Amino acid sequence: FSVLACQQTSWLAICVEGGFVEPANPVTTQRSVTETQTRLPCQYQVEGEEKVVQVTWYKELSDGSKDQIITAHFMDGHTEFGRYSGRVRFENSNPIKNSALIILNTEQSDEGSYTCHISTFPSGNFERKIALTVWILPISSLDPVTLVEGQSFRVAATCRAIGHPLPILSWDTDMSGTVQNRTSETGSVSSYFSLHPLRSMNGKKLDCLVWHPGLEEPRRISNRLEVQYPPDATITTSASRWYVGLEKAELVCEGRGHPKPRNFTWTWEGGALPDGVSAVGGKLVFQRPVHLSDRGAYECMVTNSVGRGKTEYMLNIDGKCNKANFAYICIGFNGETVLLPCALLMFLDEIRSFSRQASFRRVNSTSTDFRFQVGIRTVFKPNFRDTHKLSC
Incomplete structure (x- = not known):
């Protein structure tokens, strides 16, 4: 596809060679991703008196016909056609020199075979063909399930993804389980991780990995298993x-x-x-x-x-008093005050317990002899030397 442009002199014919700078091969393949800009290269280098008159991009349709995308004339400027209007442009402000095509927002429907057609004078027409593959980066999600200890074997999490080509799903976990993958007619893939829930599994890692050729590394969807x-x-x-x-x-x-x-x-x-x-x-x-x-x-x-x-x-309660504690018991009996050790508390507790179990006896029993009525007050003091301060 190189061109020899010749000029006749009085004694010698001088020929110079023109041709494509890019792409180098007549037919090339290229990949792109949806929702990004795609550049389709096309640059023809003229030599001598040769001139590029017009550049036109086509897309081949499934029926064998061609769909005109955009054209540029060296005098009339450029024109976009049909559904491509507003979606494409030339990379260079002078497409005669650099005819690379930019698809502004690539769609899945843009996948196909493209032709860059160069019309020159006086050498004629030349073409480069580019087969474009458009990938759809995966859209993925993970649906966790709240489990309860004692339940039967069941699905613990579901991972789903859709993309082109179809993504591959896997699980990253230390737990033992069963994986089941399904592909739907709509082009999505689902992966189900099932296990028998145990309380020891609560909080354990159960991540879904989404693999796709458009990703440099697998996409990780982090997840922690919940077992109640x-x-x-x-x-x-x-x-x-x-x-x-x-x-x-x-x-x-x-x-x-x-x-x-x-x-x-x-x-x-x-x-x-x-x-x-x-x-x-x-x-x-x-x-x-x-x-x-x-x-x-x-x-x-x-x-x-x-x-x-x-x-x-x-x-269990130790009846022995702590060494640092003493109980001062005041008993009002004929005006006398008696100091007793804390061991008496044990006796009082027994009385209190007995009284609680037979309270009706205390309520029903009375005495009219005030000489034998006894009042008891327990005061805790940290030092035995303070006995003189005690009063009833």
């Missing part, structure tokens, strides 16, 4: 030893489940909590010094949207 399960309850305490008179004592109930449990229910010996002990969420707070009668089984039940769990804590 009932809570497990545990009861802990910060006190290493519980003893009579212990202050600011607490039992703490924790529920490990998904979703995180929010409801806590406390019971003592299967019934109501002792007086002066209250539940604040997951904590059981002793709002007064610990009594010997507070011992026994404390149960905490935690609940989430999936189910419930419960645990029991057997509270």
